[in-house]
Amino acid sequence: MSSERRFRPAVVLTVVLALLAGACSTLPVGRPADAGLADRAEQLYRDGQLDESANLFLNLASQSRADAAAHYRLRAAEVLRDAGRLDAAAQAIADIRRRRLQGDEPQRLDLLDAEIALGRGDATHALDLLDRAEGEALAPALRLRQLELRARAQATAGDRFAAARTRAAIDPQLAGADRDHNRSEIVETLLALEPAALIARAETLQADDPLLPWIEQALRRKGSMLPRQLPQANRxxxxxxxxxxxxxxxxxxxxxxxxxxxLPLSGPLAGVAQSIRDGFFTAYFADASEQRPTVRVYDAGDTPAAAVAAYQKAVADGADHVVGPLQRESVGELFRQPLPARVLALNHPDSGEVPPPGNAEFGLLPDAEGAQAAQRMLDRGIASAAVIAAKTDWAERAALAFRTQFEAGGGRIAGEARLLDNEVNYRNAITQATASLGADGGIFISMRPQQARLLVPQLAIASISAPVFGTSHIYAGDPNSGFDRDLNQVEFCDAPWLSTPVPGRPDRGNISNQIASANGVGARLFAFGMDAYALLPYLGWMLQHSDQYIDGATGQLTADSFGRIHRRLGWMRFENGIARPAQGVLSPVPAAPALQ
Structure with missing residues (x-):
């Protein structure tokens, strides 16, 4: 009876099998009369009739001698393996003498034997066979298969870090379903480890180690994270x-x-997109006219499929650089596609994966703000901290990043509390967070302006005079001394363009009078759009030079080796209700020539 061609999730990479099948169809030695039957067996294999193909190869083996018989038995075993019949595959290769095989057949035999050993739970024997293949020259397809089998053997042997590292090494060489499966295996392998073990191992890795993003992703799934490598803007x-x-x-x-x-031109994110687009074109028209490229706007829609279609349309129209999409799900889906035109995504993918090589992602992350607030407090000599945050996703992310960075720097978290939207009396939250705050302590807050304006006066009523540091969310974006007077002396990190001139960028005071989207909460998105344009001509260079930066409207911008754009934020302090640059705010540097 015919069997459909089956590929189980644990089976070795499908693209590798297809390559091997094409490479193995020619019999190196044998009677000319066998050629037609061998071709028929290969055709049955390609048609998915695996049982028929394997039986025909076995019949050919029984009618052949020496090298030809070994060749046919190996092909039969490979087909049986594809059908999920490892025991039958083991029986087919039992009588093969390795010296009878030719070309790459000895290595294929070792790899098949290793997979059979894995199927029986014998990781030690599998690794021995794979070590033998390690020292031999293998075709790229065979090398991929050997590494994937090694990862499986390492996981079976209990060395999950080694298994994840092996899979991370082969990930850039994969595409489509093979890549998706491999990435899922990396994360699942790491998820079996405790956060403390993941963090400890991450601390031993170099900043550009390909395993680091996967450890970060596994930790996020466990509600934890690594301390951030803060941007080092040197040149x-x-x-x-x-x-x-x-x-x-x-x-x-x-x-x-x-x-x-x-960008999405309609739907719930249309307003956000409008501010980004206005900022992008403001920087575009401020650029020297002879340097300006052609720019076309495409509707990315509100689904990943629409964003991918927009990218493909842009490439067909001749785009060599693509900025966007904006939605996290759309960014993740686009990163899984072939990318003939370089992408600067305007968010980080929901899956947590890094951009394909040569591409980049850029976003206004609360995680970055929380980590830099922690570092600023540590630099001020503050040894203990109370954390008070809104009960929202972005505030939780900022609080987690703060706690991780502060503790990694030797600080102590004295207590934490969360504020609900409908609360106005924060006495219990203040007591919960600050009860064990030392004399050398400080307070970190992450919340909207309305909550911050209620909280800070209540801290004073509770006789708590510790310095307060916050994220950009506590500032509405425009001066409002009447409302913000209650926030006096609170420091917060934010886009420098909101409070001080940035070389190479239009002055906010002039722009805000002309373009409505440069005001209020849209001001940061407007600055974000300007920076997206400023990054483009330097993007390839920055991906290769992580110590170099652009003095951006949202902060000093650097790129790491994984294609992630990082921001070193500016610091502001409320004085008489007005947000002004605080001591230690980013100092200006000469403007980039492309934006003069």
């Missing part, structure tokens, strides 16, 4: 250097030809 991009002809050129600058901006 601005665009330094003028002479080229071969002696002409001065901006280092790292690459002219743009055609840019596509992918």
């Amino acid at each position: 601005p991009v665009g330094t003028l250097t002479p080229d071969d002809s002696g002409q001065l050129q901006a280092e790292g600058y690459r002219p743009l030809r055609q840019v596509a901006l992918l």
Whole structure:
């Protein structure tokens, strides 16, 4: 009876099997009369009739001698393995003498034997066989299969870090379903480990180790995270250097030809997209006219499929750089597609994966704000902290990042409390968070302005004079001394453009009078759009030079080796109800030539 071709989730990479099948269809030695039957067996295999294919190969083996018989038995075993019949595959190769095999067949035999050993739970024997293949020259498809089997053997042997590392190493070479399966296996392998073990191992890795993003993803799934590597902005991009002809050129600058901006033009995120788009085009028109690329706006819709279709349309229209999409789900889906045009995504994917090589992601993350608030307090000599945050997703993320960074730096969390939207009396929350706060303590808050304006006066009523540090969420974005006077002396991190001129960017005071979206909560998104445009001509350079930065409207911008854009934020303090640059705010640097 025919059997359909089956690939179980645990079976080795499907693309590798397809490559091997194509490579194995020619019999190196044998009678010419066998050629037609061998071709028929291979065709049955391609048609998914695996049982018929395996039986025909076995019949050919029984009618052949020496090398030809070994070849046919190996092919029969490989087909049986594809059908999920490892015991039958083991029986088929039992009588093969390795010296009878030719070309890559000895290595294929070892890999098949290793998989059979894994099926029987014998990781030690499997690793021995894989070690033998390690020392031999393997075709790329066989090498991928060998590494995937090694990862499975390492996991079976209990070495989950080694298994995850092996899979992380092969991930860039995969695509489609194979890549998705491999990534799922990486995370599931790491999820079996405790957060403390994951954090301890991460601390031993280099900052560009390919396993780090996967450890981060596993920790997020467990409600934990790693301390952040805070941006090290040492040198601005665009330094003028002479080229071969002696002409001065901006280092790292690459002219743009055609840019596509992918944003939702309707739906719940249309207002957010409007502020980003206005900021993007404000920076575009401030650019020198001879340097400006063609820019086209595409509707990314409100689904991942719509965003992918918009990207494909932009590429078909000739775009060489694509900015967007905005929704996290859409970013994740786009990152799983072939990307012929470089992408600067305007969010981080919901899956937590890093961008494909050569591409980047950029977002206004509460995690970054929480971590930098922790570092600022540590730098001030504050050794204990009370955490008070709103009960929202973004506030929880900021609080978790703060706690992780503060404790990693030697600080102590004295207590935590959460504020509900309908509360106005915060006495219990204040007591819960600050009861064990020491004399050297400080308070970290992450909440909207309305809650902050209620909380800070109640801290004073409770006779708590510890300094207060917050995220950008406590500031509505526009001066309002009447309401914000209650926040006097509170420091918070935010986009520098909101409070001070940024070289190479239009002055906010002038822009806010002309463009409504540059005001209020939209101001940060407007600055975000300006920075997205500013990043484009330097993006490729920055991905290779993590110590170089752009002095952006949202902060000093750097890129890590994984394609993630990081912001070093500015600091502001409320004085007489007005947010002003605080001591230690980012100092200006010369403007990048592309935006002068």
